[in-house]
Amino acid sequence: MRYMSTRGRAPALSFEDVLLAGLARDGGLYVPETWPRLAPESGGDWQRLAGLSYAELAVEVMRPYLGGAFAEDFAALVDDAYRGFGHAAVAPLVQTGSNEFLLELFHGPTLAFKDFALQLLGRLLDSTLRRRGARATVLGATSGDTGSAAIEALAGKDAVEVFMLHPRGRTSAVQRRQMTTVTAANVHNIAIEGTFDDCQALVKGAFNDLPFRDGLNLSAVNSINWMRVLGQIVYYVYAALRLGAPHRQVAFAVPTGNFGDVYAGYAAERMGLPINRLIVATNRNDIVARALAKGDYSAGQVEPTISPSMDIQVASNFERLMFDLVDRDGAAVSAMMEAFQKDRAFHLPPGAVARASALFVGASVDEATTRATIGQVHRETGVVIDPHTAVGVAAARRHRPDPSIPVVVLATAHPAKFPEAVEAATGVRPSLPPRMADLMERPERYITLPNDLASLQHHVLAVTKERS
Numbered sequence: 347m348r349y350m351s352t353r354g355r356a357p358a359l360s361f362e363d364v365l366l367a368g369l370a371r372d373g374g375l376y377v378p379e380t381w382p383r384l385a386p387e388s389g390g391d392w393q394r395l396a397g398l399s400y401a402e403l404a405v406e407v408m409r410p411y412l413g414g415a416f417a418e419d420f421a422a423l424v425d426d427a428y429r430g431f432g433h434a435a436v437a438p439l440v441q442t443g444s445n446e447f448l449l450e451l452f453h454g455p456t457l458a459f460k461d462f463a464l465q466l467l468g469r470l471l472d473s474t475l476r477r478r479g480a481r482a483t484v485l486g487a488t489s490g491d492t493g494s495a496a497i498e499a500l501a502g503k504d505a506v507e508v509f510m511l512h513p514r515g516r517t518s519a520v521q522r523r524q525m526t527t528v529t530a531a532n533v534h535n536i537a538i539e540g541t542f543d544d545c546q547a548l549v550k551g552a553f554n555d556l557p558f559r560d561g562l563n564l565s566a567v568n569s570i571n572w573m574r575v576l577g578q579i580v581y582y583v584y585a586a587l588r589l590g591a592p593h594r595q596v597a598f599a600v601p602t603g604n605f606g607d608v609y610a611g612y613a614a615e616r617m618g619l620p621i622n623r624l625i626v627a628t629n630r631n632d633i634v635a636r637a638l639a640k641g642d643y644s645a646g647q648v649e650p651t652i653s654p655s656m657d658i659q660v661a662s663n664f665e666r667l668m669f670d671l672v673d674r675d676g677a678a679v680s681a682m683m684e685a686f687q688k689d690r691a692f693h694l695p696p697g698a699v700a701r702a703s704a705l706f707v708g709a710s711v712d713e714a715t716t717r718a719t720i721g722q723v724h725r726e727t728g729v730v731i732d733p734h735t736a737v738g739v740a741a742a743r744r745h746r747p748d749p750s751i752p753v754v755v756l757a758t759a760h761p762a763k764f765p766e767a768v769e770a771a772t773g774v775r776p777s778l779p780p781r782m783a784d785l786m787e788r789p790e791r792y793i794t795l796p797n798d799l800a801s802l803q804h805h806v807l808a809v810t811k812e813r814s
């Protein structure tokens with residue numbers, strides 16, 4: 347299995363090289379050259395998959411993408427990655443209505459779904475670097491949950507130096523503290539005077555500076571890294587198998603920001619999982635919902651919401667879907683992305699919009715509806731959901747294709763990560779699990795930098811030099 351860039355001008359790479367590189371050298375994102383089939387043989391394969399534990403299924407689903415990498419070690423690394431989750435099922439399903447389910451993806455160490463990919467990514471990265479006798483610098487941008495999940499996955503892994511940017515004052519206190527209270531010497535938190543999109547642009551800028559990138563062996567763990575997508579395909583398969591796939595179709599509603607999680611659902615569908623509909627649920631930062639409805643991919647201002655991990659105007663992973671929608675024409679993707687660079691906008695060709703609408707439906711959910719949905723789910727079922735999950739539930743209830751088809755809403759964060767919004771809607775203050783109960787008292791460590799690439803690069807170089 348090799349990986350190709352969505353912009354068509356970077357060399358094809360192996361799984362390990364893509365893991366280390368993150369972004370392709372032509373500015374594109376890596377995608378697999380082909381989609382492996384989940385059950386290539388016959389019905390018997392599906393039956394076997396349905397009987398596996400989460401970790402066993404993860405090995406089966408991901409192995410075809412590795413091209414032989416990590417041979418015997420892979421199963422042990424996967425097992426280790428999911429052993430620390432706080433629920434025996436790893437990703438339990440909870441019913442919240444007639445044919446409506448939540449897939450709880452918040453039982454990992456940082457209480458959000460990003461642990462699924464990052465716990466594994468950290469182990470694979472460390473293992474690869476140590477085998478090669480190399481070091482790497484991880485540079486990432488986070489609107490909240492990625493940062494803590496990456497830091498938790500890489501803290502103390504001394505082959506890696508971690509620099510994590512977050513938009514100053516725009517993450518919740520719990521989200522910030524999950525990053526800034528980690529004291530491992532290889533972890534460096536930076537608050538940027540700007541938005542998440544500014545942080546992400548700085549990371550892209552640093553990666554596009556090839557001498558800087560090569561000098562530091564720069565690596566990305568934010569959602570452009572292929573491994574982030576791969577680690578998220580598994581739970582779509584796991585949930586669908588539990589609800590009767592392949593004999594029964596399933597729909598998913600996915601709280602969406604950077605389009606990484608829902609793109610993993612698309613990958614699962616490409617692999618042969620019978621997904622009837624992917625409901626792309628955004629808050630009022632609705633660039634992806636507009637792109638899917640009308641082909642209008644145009645960035646406005648980021649508007650803060652009570653679901654801050656989805657407060658973006660540039661959905662990086664959307665480029666991966668675009669690539670398929672234009673028949674994997676790298677030059678066409680390049681042209682659209684160049685237009686976007688210049689004008690902050692482009693239009694998808696009408697054919698591409700029609701094609702996307704066969705599987706995807708976009709839905710933007712406003713703040714009042716999000717709050718009301720948290721309250722409604724609590725009153726109806728006693729289940730307390732976080733604001734991101736509530737965006738998913740609201741979108742699912744509005745757009746589910748057919749009441750006879752089960753709809754699974756991805757519960758992307760634990761409600762205790764957003765206690766104010768949840769308490770306001772339900773009257774219940776969700777509490778953190780005991781292992782994190784003293785989070786608000788732990789000392790924090792981070793520095794603040796302006797929204798300026800040169801200052802960031804100067805800082806990263808100075809710290810890396812001091813640490814080597």
Ligand SMILES: *Cc1c(COP(=O)(O)O)cnc(C)c1O
Pocket residue numbers: 458459460490491492569601602603604605606607608655656734758759
């Ligand atoms: C990151 C995140 C999202 C958005 O996921 P994308 O892959 O960026 O679309 C949704 N909810 C929560 C809680 C998140 O942390």
